[in-house]
Amino acid sequence: MKKIEARKLKGFADYSGTTMSLRSQIMEEVRRAASEAGFIALQTPALEYAEVLLGEGGETDKQVFMWEDNGGRSVALRYDLTVPFARFVAENGNLQMPYKRYQIGDVWRAEKPQKGRFREFCQCDFDIIGADTLSADFEVILAIMKVLTRLNKGTFTMTLGHRDVLGGLLKVFLPDVFQSPNGESACLIVIDKLDKIGPEKVVNELSLISGATREGAQDLLALLQKRDGEGSDLAAIKASLVSDEVATAALGRLESLLDLVNAIDMPLSVKLVADLKIARGLAYYTGVVFETTLDSLPSFGSVSSGGRYDQLTQRFVDRELPGVGGSIGLDRLVAAFEELGVLENTKRAGVFVVLASQGLESWAFQAAEFFRAQGVLCEVSLKPSKLAKQFALADKMNRAYAMVIGEEENSSQTVTLKDLSSGEQHSKLSLKDALKLLKPEL
Amino acid sequence: MKKIEARKLKGFADYSGTTMSLRSQIMEEVRRAASEAGFIALQTPALEYAEVLLGEGGETDKQVFMWEDNGGRSVALRYDLTVPFARFVAENGNLQMPYKRYQIGDVWRAEKPQKGRFREFCQCDFDIIGADTLSADFEVILAIMKVLTRLNKGTFTMTLGHRDVLGGLLKVFLPDVFQSPNGESACLIVIDKLDKIGPEKVVNELSLISGATREGAQDLLALLQKRDGEGSDLAAIKASLVSDEVATAALGRLESLLDLVNAIDMPLSVKLVADLKIARGLAYYTGVVFETTLDSLPSFGSVSSGGRYDQLTQRFVDRELPGVGGSIGLDRLVAAFEELGVLENTKRAGVFVVLASQGLESWAFQAAEFFRAQGVLCEVSLKPSKLAKQFALADKMNRAYAMVIGEEENSSQTVTLKDLSSGEQHSKLSLKDALKLLKPEL
Numbered sequence: 001m002k003k004i005e006a007r008k009l010k011g012f013a014d015y016s017g018t019t020m021s022l023r024s025q026i027m028e029e030v031r032r033a034a035s036e037a038g039f040i041a042l043q044t045p046a047l048e049y050a051e052v053l054l055g056e057g058g059e060t061d062k063q064v065f066m067w068e069d070n071g072g073r074s075v076a077l078r079y080d081l082t083v084p085f086a087r088f089v090a091e092n093g094n095l096q097m098p099y100k101r102y103q104i105g106d107v108w109r110a111e112k113p114q115k116g117r118f119r120e121f122c123q124c125d126f127d128i129i130g131a132d133t134l135s136a137d138f139e140v141i142l143a144i145m146k147v148l149t150r151l152n153k154g155t156f157t158m159t160l161g162h163r164d165v166l167g168g169l170l171k172v173f174l175p176d177v178f179q180s181p182n183g184e185s186a187c188l189i190v191i192d193k194l195d196k197i198g199p200e201k202v203v204n205e206l207s208l209i210s211g212a213t214r215e216g217a218q219d220l221l222a223l224l225q226k227r228d229g230e231g232s233d234l235a236a237i238k239a240s241l242v243s244d245e246v247a248t249a250a251l252g253r254l255e256s257l258l259d260l261v262n263a264i265d266m267p268l269s270v271k272l273v274a275d276l277k278i279a280r281g282l283a284y285y286t287g288v289v290f291e292t293t294l295d296s297l298p299s300f301g302s303v304s305s306g307g308r309y310d311q312l313t314q315r316f317v318d319r320e321l322p323g324v325g326g327s328i329g330l331d332r333l334v335a336a337f338e339e340l341g342v343l344e345n346t347k348r349a350g351v352f353v354v355l356a357s358q359g360l361e362s363w364a365f366q367a368a369e370f371f372r373a374q375g376v377l378c379e380v381s382l383k384p385s386k387l388a389k390q391f392a393l394a395d396k397m398n399r400a401y402a403m404v405i406g407e408e409e410n411s412s413q414t415v416t417l418k419d420l421s422s423g424e425q426h427s428k429l430s431l432k433d434a435l436k437l438l439k440p441e442l
Numbered sequence: 443m444k445k446i447e448a449r450k451l452k453g454f455a456d457y458s459g460t461t462m463s464l465r466s467q468i469m470e471e472v473r474r475a476a477s478e479a480g481f482i483a484l485q486t487p488a489l490e491y492a493e494v495l496l497g498e499g500g501e502t503d504k505q506v507f508m509w510e511d512n513g514g515r516s517v518a519l520r521y522d523l524t525v526p527f528a529r530f531v532a533e534n535g536n537l538q539m540p541y542k543r544y545q546i547g548d549v550w551r552a553e554k555p556q557k558g559r560f561r562e563f564c565q566c567d568f569d570i571i572g573a574d575t576l577s578a579d580f581e582v583i584l585a586i587m588k589v590l591t592r593l594n595k596g597t598f599t600m601t602l603g604h605r606d607v608l609g610g611l612l613k614v615f616l617p618d619v620f621q622s623p624n625g626e627s628a629c630l631i632v633i634d635k636l637d638k639i640g641p642e643k644v645v646n647e648l649s650l651i652s653g654a655t656r657e658g659a660q661d662l663l664a665l666l667q668k669r670d671g672e673g674s675d676l677a678a679i680k681a682s683l684v685s686d687e688v689a690t691a692a693l694g695r696l697e698s699l700l701d702l703v704n705a706i707d708m709p710l711s712v713k714l715v716a717d718l719k720i721a722r723g724l725a726y727y728t729g730v731v732f733e734t735t736l737d738s739l740p741s742f743g744s745v746s747s748g749g750r751y752d753q754l755t756q757r758f759v760d761r762e763l764p765g766v767g768g769s770i771g772l773d774r775l776v777a778a779f780e781e782l783g784v785l786e787n788t789k790r791a792g793v794f795v796v797l798a799s800q801g802l803e804s805w806a807f808q809a810a811e812f813f814r815a816q817g818v819l820c821e822v823s824l825k826p827s828k829l830a831k832q833f834a835l836a837d838k839m840n841r842a843y844a845m846v847i848g849e850e851e852n853s854s855q856t857v858t859l860k861d862l863s864s865g866e867q868h869s870k871l872s873l874k875d876a877l878k879l880l881k882p883e884l
Contacts, residue, residue, distance in 0.1 A: 003757065003758055003759065003760075004493050004494060004497075004757050004758055005758070006494070006529045006530075006532035006533040006758035006759065007491065007494070007529075007533065008487060008490070008491075008529075008533070009487065009489055009490065009491060009515065009517060012487035012489060012490075013487065014484065014485065014486050014487070014530050014533075014534075015483075015484065015485040016482055016483065016484045016485075016543070017482070020482075020483045020484065020485060021483070023485070024473075024483060031466075035819060036814035036815075036817065036818070036819055036820065037810075037814060037819075037820065037821065037822075038792065038819055038820070038821035038839070040458055040459070040462075041457075041458065041462045041463070041466060042456065042457065042458045042462065043456065043457040043458075043462060043465070044456050045450060045451065045454035045455065045456070045562050046488065046519075046548060046550075046562060047451055047454060047507075047550070047561075047562065048450070048451065048454075049449065049450075049451060051446050052446060052448070052449070055446075065489075065511065067509035067510075068509075069507065069552065070552055073451065075451060077488075087448045087449075087450075088448075088456050090448035091448040091449065091450070091456075092456075096835075096838060096839070098824045098825060100821075101458070106488060108488075108489070110511065110512055119489075120487050120488060120489065128824065130825075131824040131825045133824055133825055133826070134803065135803050135806075135807075135822060135823075135824045135825075136824045136825075138803070138807065139807075139822065139824065142807070142811075259804075260803060260804055260807070263804045263808075264804070264807060264808060264811065265808055266811050266815075315445065315446050316445055316446055316447070316448035317445065317448065318445075350480065361576065361577050361580070361702060362701075362702055362705045362706070364577075365577075365580065365581075365584070365702070365706060366705075366706060366707055368479075369584075369706065369708050372478035372479060373478075373708075375478065376478070377477060377478055377479075377480055378478065378479065378480070379479065379480035379542075380479075380577060380581065381577075382540045382542075382570065382573040382575055382577045382578045382581065383540060383572075383573045383575055383577075384575070393538075396538060397480070397538070
């Protein structure tokens with residue numbers, strides 16, 4: 001029989017072992033932060049009508065997995081969780097507002113696979129719609145900060161910008177780009193690449209946009225890169241925006257958000273700083289935008305980002321539904337932690353049940369279930385083999401104890417426990433006495 | 443601007459509210475049953491090379507979502523978690539055997555949508571490879587039984603068959619169908635439809651298979667439907683198989699498994715009974731097979747099924763890797779529970795933080811985070827509005843308490859708590875005193 005090659009698609013990965021444990025831990029912290037703040041769990045389909053997904057993602061549209069299904073429908077795999085969420089909100093007119101939801105789910109993008117970038121990756125999103133307030137922005141950012149803090153694997157910097165401030169600055173320094181309909185978004189896409197390609201190339205690329213001047217681009221970049229302490233020089237930016245009410249109000253909102261985060265009296269391993277050059281690639285953002293990098297691995301890029309999108313549902317319905325959302329890129333974060341080598345090695349834990357002969361399965365499982373019900377990991381030997389081989393397997397599996405079931409244990413309804421670190425053995429214990437050893441805290 | 447219709451694809455669903463809560467609860471019980479027995483979490487991609495997935499599923503092949511990606515690769519969405527698992531095992535030659543994994547994940551099948559049948563649905567799989575033993579079969583079945591029991595939403599019957607016993611019976615009653623290469627599997631596919639189309643139609647369809655006789659089909663059906671108590675009449679079946687060693691051994695294995703389950707001394711709301719007419723549609727099963735129905739809704743069909751597949755990895759590699767697995771159809775189970783009306787209504791819980799005026803956000807969030815850190819659901823009002831409106835929202839959200847933050851509470855760093863059931867109010871409590879009310883058990 002001709003064999004089929006057992007292989008995965010490029011950009012796709014299997015997860016198990018310590019990587020999977022860390023993924024599960026992050027998901028657990030996301031669920032915790034969400035439920036303590038009243039975010040409701042939501043799940044939407046992986047597949048949507050292509051027209052529902054396309055047209056909002058700017059650069060992302062090209063990366064969508066899309067095809068015609070057997071029924072002749074143009075379908076696509078979601079490339080984020082935000083656009084399907086907007087579809088959900090538009091489809092369900094009776095949601096109690098403000099509506100807070102979180103979603104953990106895989107998304108797909110046919111981008112070039114590289115370190116920390118996959119074609120299938122998991123995102124953890126927090127979103128609030130129906131409230132265009134500072135509190136809503138803060139609630140989303142706080143939830144993300146708590147998740148990252150509780151992982152206890154490193155410190156982060158979250159940089160905060162605002163689309164309207166950046167738009168205001170473009171009006172000041174590159175006013176003529178607004179004469180063409182896509183001029184502003186073309187500038188944003190170029191500015192968004194600053195960290196990747198550096199200021200000189202950004203100036204070059206901006207100068208090529210219709211209506212832009214090299215001088216204006218240089219002045220803009222100089223201002224965007226000016227620092228006051230760790231963040232953007234907000235006083236200098238404010239001075240440039242003096243005649244622009246919208247941009248000045250946006251800057252005020254951003255400053256209030258910084259104040260609110262700085263005032264909260266809790267240990268956070270995420271520092272929020274203003275950085276007005278943050279643009280974000282996705283076209284749907286309209287207000288604050290943010291990105292987050294690991295302090296010890298900034299080159300890895302953003303592991304969590306988001307922003308305010310006040311018009312997203314308007315593609316579907318006329319109702320005005322302001323929204324704000326943030327996403328933790330679970331697989332990028334895991335890849336970054338792996339790069340840093342902060343994944344924990346598994347410690348000895350649980351019990352491996354060794355069977356001295358066949359026919360003892362019934363008592364072995366009976367005993368195992370007693371301990372499992374108490375939350376003790378209890379693995380039963382599944383293949384008849386010599387005792388020494390079973391002990392070796394118990395050791396290899398990193399179990400803390402071997403529990404031997406022989407004829408005597410079977411007839412006396414007891415177990416024999418061997419501590420695999422110390423070698424100490426306790427013969428023919430009742431299940432209750434064995435539990436005292438396995439879980440002294442009970 | 444032309445609006446895009448906010449709609450989902452047929453056969454796809456959004457999940458939130460009580461449905462999502464139940465889904466999360468089932469997943470949590472799957473994780474618990476898995477981790478206490480040492481099943482390792484695994485995640486494989488949703489997308490695979492089409493050739494990896496096709497050719498094993500029999501009837502299922504036609505339902506695979508498949509297309510050519512931008513790189514010209516023939517790709518497909520997984521239709522189950524078992525075949526990708528076989529690919530994973532074949533690709534990773536160094537796994538410690540026996541290898542026990544569980545996986546929770548969505549799968550996709552382009553089948554006709556109907557009640558309880560979706561085109562995207564979540565499966566929870568337990569599999570053990572590298573051990574062709576009774577214990578391995580039992581461990582998988584026990585894990586599923588524990589999950590279903592702990593949900594505490596109904597009783598179940600798990601019917602147990604064996605491919606080799608059914609094969610043996612076919613050799614006795616319809617010996618000539620084995621003259622054509624697909625004769626046996628054609629018979630299995632027909633017998634598998636017994637519950638749906640009834641015995642007469644099965645006899646008719648079997649008679650049409652090359653080599654089959656109407657008389658043989660009738661005798662076979664009569665034997666398969668004969669009952670001894672609740673299960674198949676194993677004595678009568680054994681008598682028919684007397685000269686067939688393989689089938690007799692298979693029947694012995696099935697009886698031992700029944701004995702092992704019946705001997706386990708723990709409360710289980712799943713009853714295991716022999717039913718040798720169980721065939722299962724998927725082509726890869728080779729040993730025991732099982733299906734599970736809700737006792738109060740048998741017409742809904744199987745909510746959990748599985749079996750032994752000793753040759754699955756042989757499509758990829760020559761190594762012999764016996765396996766056994768079982769799957770809980772999470773979305774079918776949820777749909778069945780919904781049909782039965784056993785989903786719980788949400789009870790009053792948590793706190794809604796009412797803000798008397800603007801500018802109090804900082805203390806409001808500070809207080810909220812104090813309670814959240816203790817596991818109290820604490821939702822902060824996100825939109826400035828009149829007090830009465832905020833109280834009404836708190837009530838609508840089914841919160842147990844409203845926590846009022848006004849100027850006085852802000853300046854004295856206190857909170858005012860109002861019990862939304864009794865109307866009782868406790869003014870200006872310290873955070874610690876408020877916590878005593880919210881979590882008396884602390």
